[in-house]
Each structure stands twice: as C-alpha cells, then as structure tokens.
Amino acid sequence: MYSYSEFDEAFIRARVAQFSQQVERRLDGSLTEDEFRPLRLMNGLYLQLHAYMLRVAIPYGTLNPNQMRQLAHIAETWDKGYGHFTTRQNIQFNWPKLKDVPAILQALADVGMHAIQTSGNCVRNVTADHFAGAAADEIEDPRPVAELLRQWSTDHPEFQFLPRKFKIAITGSPNDRAVTRAHDIGLRMVRNAAGEPGFEVMVGGGLGRTPMIAHTVRDFLPKADLLPYVEAVLSVYNTLGRRDNKYKARIKITVHETGKEEIARLIEERFAELRPLFGGNDQNLLAEIEDAFAPPAFRNAPVDAYDAFYKADPTFRAWADTNLTAHRNAQYAIVTISLKAHGETPGDATADQMRLIADLAERYGHSDLRISHEQNVILPHVHKSDLPTIHAALSQAGLATANVGLISDIIACPGMDYCALATARSIPIAQQIATRFKELDLEHEVGPLKIKISGCINACGHHHVGHIGILGLDRAGVENYQITLGGDGTETAAIGEKTGPGFAYDDIVPAIERIVRAYLDLRQEPGETFLDAYRRVGAAPFKAALYDTEGEQDAA
Amino acid sequence: MSRRFIPKVVTGNDLIEGDVVYLTADDRWTRHHHEAELIEDEAHAQMRLLHGAAQKLVVVGAYLADAKAGPNGPEPVHFREEFRTRGPSNYKHGKQVDLAQ
Numbered sequence: 001m002y003s004y005s006e007f008d009e010a011f012i013r014a015r016v017a018q019f020s021q022q023v024e025r026r027l028d029g030s031l032t033e034d035e036f037r038p039l040r041l042m043n044g045l046y047l048q049l050h051a052y053m054l055r056v057a058i059p060y061g062t063l064n065p066n067q068m069r070q071l072a073h074i075a076e077t078w079d080k081g082y083g084h085f086t087t088r089q090n091i092q093f094n095w096p097k098l099k100d101v102p103a104i105l106q107a108l109a110d111v112g113m114h115a116i117q118t119s120g121n122c123v124r125n126v127t128a129d130h131f132a133g134a135a136a137d138e139i140e141d142p143r144p145v146a147e148l149l150r151q152w153s154t155d156h157p158e159f160q161f162l163p164r165k166f167k168i169a170i171t172g173s174p175n176d177r178a179v180t181r182a183h184d185i186g187l188r189m190v191r192n193a194a195g196e197p198g199f200e201v202m203v204g205g206g207l208g209r210t211p212m213i214a215h216t217v218r219d220f221l222p223k224a225d226l227l228p229y230v231e232a233v234l235s236v237y238n239t240l241g242r243r244d245n246k247y248k249a250r251i252k253i254t255v256h257e258t259g260k261e262e263i264a265r266l267i268e269e270r271f272a273e274l275r276p277l278f279g280g281n282d283q284n285l286l287a288e289i290e291d292a293f294a295p296p297a298f299r300n301a302p303v304d305a306y307d308a309f310y311k312a313d314p315t316f317r318a319w320a321d322t323n324l325t326a327h328r329n330a331q332y333a334i335v336t337i338s339l340k341a342h343g344e345t346p347g348d349a350t351a352d353q354m355r356l357i358a359d360l361a362e363r364y365g366h367s368d369l370r371i372s373h374e375q376n377v378i379l380p381h382v383h384k385s386d387l388p389t390i391h392a393a394l395s396q397a398g399l400a401t402a403n404v405g406l407i408s409d410i411i412a413c414p415g416m417d418y419c420a421l422a423t424a425r426s427i428p429i430a431q432q433i434a435t436r437f438k439e440l441d442l443e444h445e446v447g448p449l450k451i452k453i454s455g456c457i458n459a460c461g462h463h464h465v466g467h468i469g470i471l472g473l474d475r476a477g478v479e480n481y482q483i484t485l486g487g488d489g490t491e492t493a494a495i496g497e498k499t500g501p502g503f504a505y506d507d508i509v510p511a512i513e514r515i516v517r518a519y520l521d522l523r524q525e526p527g528e529t530f531l532d533a534y535r536r537v538g539a540a541p542f543k544a545a546l547y548d549t550e551g552e553q554d555a556a
Numbered sequence: 557m558s559r560r561f562i563p564k565v566v567t568g569n570d571l572i573e574g575d576v577v578y579l580t581a582d583d584r585w586t587r588h589h590h591e592a593e594l595i596e597d598e599a600h601a602q603m604r605l606l607h608g609a610a611q612k613l614v615v616v617g618a619y620l621a622d623a624k625a626g627p628n629g630p631e632p633v634h635f636r637e638e639f640r641t642r643g644p645s646n647y648k649h650g651k652q653v654d655l656a657q
Contacts, residue, residue, distance in 0.1 A: 027572070029613050047616060049636075050643050050650045051574035080649055095649065098572050345646045416636060417644035425639075427646045477634055 001064055001368060002147050002292040004112040011155070012109045015116060019043045020102035027099065044115025045101055048420050054093045054101060055118040056108060060128035060146040060170070061089035063369040065358035070111040072354035078104050083354065085339060085347040087411055087460055088167075089127050089371045090118060094418055116154065121162045123153035123234070129171040129178045130372035133295060134334050134380035136326040139189045140197050142172035144290040145226060148282065152227060159234050163241030164249035166234065167206075174491065179373060181205045181214045181493035182465055184251045185233055188491070192220045199226060203233055203263065204255030207459035211495045212252040217264040225275065227282045232271035236263065296366035298329050299383050306384035316391050318444070319402040324387070327380075333387060335365075335379040336372070337394060338401040338409060342438040346412045346430050347375030356397045360390055373462075374411050376404065406443045407451060407516065408434035411462060415455025415472060416479075422455035424472025424479040425505075429453055432509045437516075446516055449530045452487070465489035467531045468515060469496045470508065481508040485515070485542055486534045499543050511546055518545035564601045565592040565630050566608040567640070568618035576640045576651070577615060579608045585615060587655060589641045590629030595620075 004012070019039070026036040040046075044055040056071070063071075071091055075083045078100045079093040086092055096104060108114055117124060126146045133141035149168060153159065159166070169183040180186030186202035199221045205214025221229055237251045240258060248257075255263050309316050325334040337357060339347050349357070357377055361369045364386040370378035382390060394400040403409045410433060413419065415426030430453055437443045452466030456473075463469030469484035480502040487496030503511045516530075518541055523533045534542070566579035577585040578592035586592065595601040601620055609618040622633040632638045643650020 027613075032612055033616050047569055047574060049640055050576060051569075080647075094644075095574075097574065416639055417646055425645060427644075431646065474636075479635060 001062060002143075002289060008112070008151075009109075012112075012114050012116070015043070015114065016102065016105045016109050019105060023098060023102055038120070040101075041119040042116070043101075043105065044118035045096075045098075046119065046420075048094070048414075048418050049416070050418065051095045052098060052101070053418065054096045054104060054115055055086070056091050056093070056113060056115045057118050057125045058089050058091060058113075058371050059150050060126055060132070060143050061130050061371040061373075062128075062132075062143060063371065065362040065367050065369065067111045067113055068354050068358040068361070068369055070107060070113070072351035072358070074104055074107055075354070076351040077107075082348050082350045084345070084414065085349065085371050085375050085377070087347075087373050087375060087413065087462055088125060089130070089373055090125055091371070092414070094414075119165075120160075121164050121166075122160050123149075123156070123162075123166045123168065126150055126153070127167070127169045127178055127183075127373060129173055129176075130370040130374075130378050131177060131325060131334050131380060132172055132370075133293065133368075134327050134332075135173050135175075135177075136328045137175050138173045138328065139191060140172045141293055141295075142170040142187070142189060144286060144293050145187070145223070146170050147289045147293075148227065148286050149230065151285070152231075152282075159238065162234070162238055163243045163254075164246070164251075166237070166251070168230070176489075176491040176493070177372075179462065179465060179489040179493075181491075182207055182211075182462070182489060183214065184237075185230060186214050187226075190220060196222070198222045201229065201233075203267070204252040204260075205493075206250050206252040207462060207464045208250070209247060209457045209459075210250075210252065211459070211464040212256065213493050213495065214252075215255060215260045215263075217260070217267055224283055225271075228274040228278045229267070229271050232267050232274050235270050235274070236266045240266075296368070296381055298332060298381070300331065301383060301385055303331055303384040306387050309388040313388075315395075315402075316388060319391055319400055320387065322402045322406060322444075323404045329381075331384055333382055333384055335382050335387070335390065336404045337377040337379065337399050338404055339376050339399075340403055340409050340434065341398055341401045342403075342408055342434040343431050344398075344434075345427050346410055349377070353397050353399055356393065356399070360393060364390055374409065376409070403434075403443060405448045405450070407437050407446055407449045408443055410434060410451045410453060411466075412453040413455050413460035415453075415461075419455060419460075421458060422472070423457070423474040424455050424481065426453040426455040426461055426470075426472055429470060429472070429481065429505075429508055433512055436509050436513065440513075442516070442520075445526070446520065447526065447529055449516070450489075451512070462489060463487070464495045465493065466496060467534070468512065470512075471502075473502060475502065479505045481505070481511075483508075483511065483515070483546070485539055486531065488531060497539055499539060499546055501547075514545045515542050518542050561596065561598045561601075562622045562633070563624060563630070564595045564620040565589070565623045566595070566601075566604050566618055567592070567621050567637075568608065568615040571612075571614055571616050575654075579604060579618075583607075585611075587651060588629075589623075589632060589637075590626065592623070592630050594623055594625055594630040
C-alpha cells in the first residue's frame with residue numbers, strides 16, 4: 001500500500017496548521033461566516049441539520065488497519081462513537097464540534113489522512129473498484145493510477161475553481177464495480193489488439209437532477225497517456241463548463257450541450273498540446289507508486305478447513321455464498337463485511353467494530369482494507385483457511401450479516417436525518433425494508449437485487465442506478481417517495497425509469513414488497529434475476545402491482 | 557389582498573456546537589423550539605432576523621422558519637423543522653436526548 005511521501009506529509013501538516021488558525025480566527029470574530037465557509041468546506045467541514053459534519057477522504061477506498069483504528073479513536077473521542085461510510089468510499093463524522101476539528105485533522109494527519117478536497121468545485125476523492133488488486137477478473141490494479149491522479153489533482157492550481165465538483169472513478173476490471181459510467185470521468189481498463197493494457201475513457205456521466213450515462217471519448221488510451229489526457233478533459237471543461245447556472249455546471253451538461261463528437265475533438269486537440277509537455281516524470285512517479293502497490297506475499301497452505309466448515313455449518317455457508325468473491329489466487333477469497341445488519345443504518349460502524357475489522361485485517365488480511373461505494377468494508381486478501389475464524393469473530397460483533405448483493409444490502413444517503421440538502425429521510429426507509437424482508441425470510445429466495453435510496457434529487461444514494469431506486473421528495477410539506485426500476489450501475493449501465501406517482505412514508509415499504517412479489521410471480525426460473533426479468537417484461541407488470549391494488553381494494 | 561403571513565421563528569445553528577438554536581423574545585438563543593419568539597408580523601420578522609443574523613459569534617445561518625402557536629409555545633409546521641427540534645430518527649442522538657437530561 002502507498003505511504004505518504006515527505007511532500008504529502010508536509011502538505012497535510014501545513015494545511016492542518018492553516019485551518020487551525022482559520023478556526024481560531026472564526027471563533028474570535030476575525031473571520032465572518034461568509035469568509036470562513038469556503039475555507040471549512042475546502043477541509044471537508046459541512047454544517048448539517050443538527051451539527052457539523054466532517055467528511056474524511058479515503059483515497060480509492062483503501063485503508064490500513066492503523067488508519068481504521070484512528071477513525072475509531074476519532075469517533076470515540078470527538079464524535080458519538082461511530083462513523084458513517086459513504087457512497088463515495090469516504091467516512092463522515094456526524095457530530096464534531098467546531099473547536100475540536102483542528103485536533104481531529106491533526107489525528108488524521110498522524111496516520112496519513114485528511115479531509116482535503118472532499119467538498120468544493122475541485123477534483124474530489126478518486127474512487128476505484130473496491131476489489132482492486134484482488135479480483136479474479138482484473139487486468140491490472142487500478143489504484144496506482146488512482147494514486148497518481150490523487151497526487152496530480154491535490155491542490156492543482158488550475159483546477160481548484162472548476163465550474164462545479166468533479167468526480168473520477170476507475171476500474172481495472174471489465175466488470176464495472178465502480179459505477180464508472182456515472183462519473184464525470186470514468187476509466188475502465190481494457191486491452192488493445194496487441195494485448196497492452198490501457199483505458200476506455202468515458203466522459204460526462206453523472207446522477208443528480210439530470211442523470212446521464214457517460215459517453216466514451218476514447219476506446220483505448222495507452223496508460224502512459226492517461227495524465228495528459230485527463231488534464232485535457234479538465235482543461236476543456238474548465239473553459240466550456242457553465243458558471244452561470246449551478247444546475248448546468250457539471251461536465252455532463254457541457255458534453256450534452258457541446259455534443260459528443262465536438263467534445264471528443266476538443267479534448268483530442270487539447271491533448272495534442274499537453275502531451276509533449278509531459279516529459280516522462282509522471283511515468284517515473286507512476287512506476288514508484290506501482291512498486292508500493294505490489295501484491296502481498298500470498299500464503300500457500302491447504303484450504304481443507306474452509307471446505308469442511310462450508311459443508312458442516314449452514315450459517316457459515318450462507319455467509320460464504322453471499323459475502324465472498326473470487327480472488328485471483330484460488331486459495332484466497334475477497335471478504336465483504338456487511339455494514340447492513342437488518343434494521344441498522346447502512347454504512348455505519350461503531351468504534352469497536354472498526355477496531356475489530358482492523359485487527360482482522362492485520363491478522364488475516366495482509367493489512368489491507370477497502371470501503372466500497374455500496375457502504376460495506378472489504379478484506380481483499382483472506383486465505384480461505386482463515387475464513388471460519390473471521391466469520392466467528394465477525395458474528396460476535398454483529399458484522400456477519402449474510403446479505404451482500406441482496407435486497408437488504410441497501411445503499412442510502414444520510415437523508416433528512418442529517419443532511420441539510422435533503423428533502424426526505426432515507427435511512428429509516430432502508431431500515432424498514434431490510435427489517436420487513438427479514439421477517440418474510442425472502443431475501444435469499446429473491447436473490448441479487450440492489451435497492452438504492454436518495455433523500456433528494458442530488459442522488460448521493462445512486463437511486464438512478466438501483467435495480468429499484470427510491471427518491472425521497474417533499475410534496476406539499478409531506479415526505480413522498482418516487483420509485484424507479486431497471487437502473488444498473490455496472491458495465492451495462494442504465495438509468496432507472498420512473499414508475500409513476502410516488503408513495504407516502506408509510507406506504508413505500510409495502511409498495512416495494514408488491515414489486516418484489518410481482519417479480520417472484522413472473523420470473524421464469526430462480527436464476528432469472530430481478531434486473532433480467534425487468535429487462536424481459538418491462539415496467540408494465542410492476543406498475544400494475546404498484547398501482548392496481550388500490551383499485552382492487554376499493555372494489556372489495 | 558396579500559396572502560396571510562405565516563408566523564415565523566428565527567433559527568440557526570450554534571457556531572461552536574452546531575446545535576439548532578432559536579431566538580427568544582428576550583434576545584436569548586434557546587435549544588427549545590417552544591421557547592422561541594413566535595413572530596406574527598412580517599416586518600417584525602425581518603427585524604428579528606437581522607438582529608439574530610448579526611450575532612456572528614453565536615449563530616450560523618440564521619433564517620426564518622414557519623411555525624404555529626401550540627399549547628406550550630411555538631411548534632414547527634414543516635417536517636424538516638420538526639426533525640430539527642429533536643435530532644435524527646436512526647439513533648437517540650441530539651436534542652431528543654440532550655434536552656431530556
């Protein structure tokens with residue numbers, strides 16, 4: 001794993017010192033809120049509904065055990081004993097006090113972490129496939145490139161005042177687990193005819209009030225051209241992006257208004273200017289970073305213990321079937337630790353849970369941890385013989401929920417329980433859906449089904465790409481939930497379609513249940529997933545299940 | 557005829573704690589919605605907002621929120637303001653426990 005260089009360390013310490021002084025000056029009245037607000041946002045500090053919120057960057061979702069322990073320490077010392085992992089692979093603390101934030105940032109800097117560029121109109125945390133470096137289907141670990149992008153974009157003077165925020169996602173696998181097509185720039189590693197690795201470059205994706213799937217502007221970009229090419233995209237956007245209207249300022253609108261061909265042409269033109277200016281230092285740096293991401297020394301040992309447990313213990317088997325993913329080393333597995341215990345808040349972990357996860361990563365996971373955009377924690381490298389021990393330890397801590405990829409593995413934004421922008425709550429809806437399907441004991445029968453919930457049109461909960469998406473709105477002073485169906489965040493990305501009128505807070509969970517029951521009735525066989533079935537039959541049967549029941553009730 | 561004015565309270569967040577606060581008739585900031593001054597006149601509301609927003613070392617983001625009279629003092633009208641009086645629904649955190657102590 002990459003460790004910060006002296007340069008990174010000095011930069012972060014300097015920023016902590018600056019911000020500490022800014023807080024002091026705010027508290028003594030030398031800075032007004034109007035002056036202070038942009039400064040605190042540059043350092044990840046928001047003011048939410050009930051308190052401040054500090055958003056800490058977890059670059060490409062990668063953490064080491066010491067960093068996780070420090071997050072636990074921060075949660076306990078300056079917050080309410082827990083942290084919330086977000087849909088952008090970051091962590092948020094919901095209750096810090098302004099006067100404590102400098103100490104929190106200092107504690108983060110002690111473990112090479114920070115909250116820089118987690119807000120503002122700059123390049124945000126670069127997100128990556130949470131199985132990077134471990135997945136069986138991977139061409140190359142995308143994280144060295146993500147780290148190169150992090151270093152390049154951090155405090156980049158040209159790109160600190162973009163028209164709007166800018167999000168880059170990267171995957172090294174053909175199977176897209178990083179929702180690359182819904183980002184400002186999506187990078188998907190592919191091979192060319194000669195077998196060399198490079199990137200498909202997609203531009204102009206995004207969710208929010210105007211959801212769009214990104215356009216491919218380059219089918220194959222050689223790895224060595226990546227940085228000048230990304231800089232060319234940013235440069236074109238910085239020039240053309242609209243600053244007159246916040247809602248039309250993202251690059252997706254620029255691409256939409258300029259046209260795909262013209263944008264691609266402008267990017268290539270700018271790229272031709274920039275490419276010669278990159279003399280190769282970026283590639284030297286990338287080579288150094290790649291060394292830091294060398295795979296761990298995998299153990300070679302029998303996996304009999306795993307096989308025996310798998311046969312003998314049904315609880316373990318259920319967990320293994322849902323929460324493990326194929327590792328590129330056949331003796332290993334990728335473990336997804338579900339932060340979606342039924343009825344709990346999606347993405348939340350207590351300080352004790354964080355410490356346990358850190359210990360397990362250190363003892364059994366080559367000291368590597370990931371946060372997924374689906375708000376779970378990953379142990380990317382676990383020898384199969386250690387899985388029974390890990391499962392037992394997780395069970396004790398309420399972390400062994402066997403539901404990854406199932407209906408209760410819901411992603412949800414904080415919604416109006418915390419967020420100042422929200423128009424309705426999301427968390428209680430997620431809690432109620434998970435609880436309801438546990439009562440029904442249906443989720444394993446239903447199989448893979450992604451529900452994603454956003455508490456406002458900004459779509460932090462990615463509802464547009466949920467197989468079932470739920471959007472919470474304020475309709476005449478009452479919470480109202482709109483349903484979309486058929487969304488997909490993978491390489492076959494699609495924006496879900498609205499079903500029709502929304503549902504009241506008390507009616508949304510029964511509505512979801514009607515959709516799921518309709519699916520169970522119409523699927524051709526258990527192997528036909530919800531998304532497959534939806535693509536086969538379309539929205540009509542689901543709309544009938546959603547809306548016709550009212551008529552039946554009236555008739556009865 | 558102009559529409560009838562919906563009564564207001566002045567609210568914002570405490571600068572240091574971030575907690576939700578309300579302006580009282582005797583110029584204090586309270587954590588309790590029902591202790592807020594219920595302002596029934598539009599011009600007076602603007603004056604009180606200016607007064608509240610000027611206290612830059614105490615409060616952040618002061619604004620006028622709709623409210624109505626209740627048996628124990630002003631009550632919120634919109635659900636967002638109702639949530640602000642008690643805290644999140646997923647944990648017993650915020651005012652719902654802090655004020656009960």
